[in-house]
Amino acid sequence: MTMSSPIENRIGQVFIPVRDMARSARWYSRLLGLAESEPSHDGTIYDLQTAGETRLALDASRPEFDTSGPPRFFFWTTDMVATVAFLQDHGVTLDSDVEDIGSVMFLQFRDPDGNPLMVCQRTRR
Template structure:
């Protein structure tokens, strides 16, 4: 694990390292199937009495589906994004799955991105470095 964060000679107890992102869902079995299709992993078993599902990730940051609070609000921008090397292939994949795409592919100079929603209305984003 990285050492504590230091800024201007002051050590801070909270590290600037994201450990896990939680995606709120209402129907865990349906959400697991949807994310498995989207991200290409075999659906597995939930934990915590069926309220948590850890999505397999390739990086250090973990991703989990969380059905502990089903009264969540999905308003606002995506809370995180996933990387790709081929944004056009992502758009094709989303269309094949019938996913609600909420933006065109946008070029903001440093990245191209597309936004879309999961079945619960959570805003999601995929980015490609420019």
């Protein structure tokens, strides 16, 4: 049975809490291969261009936050070996080895504020 709801079943934007907007904007821009731009909302929001409908923003409006818990979303990759090398070359803190769970391989890592992140690659089985 399908239930009716006025809330759409799709994600509009993901906000990542950060403490130092300039540092985080540089880090995420480099991570995603993007040119840096200017933050908005008096320097507290930084929109990162993403492919697809879901948007990604850095949010420095509340500098006190807890980074515990699992990653809340993941980035896709088509080359996990190159991704691991890229992250290591850029001194990114890796929280796990690459794990293969059948349908995807994934790796967990952290941003400069300690936010848990993940990258996944689909596997062909």
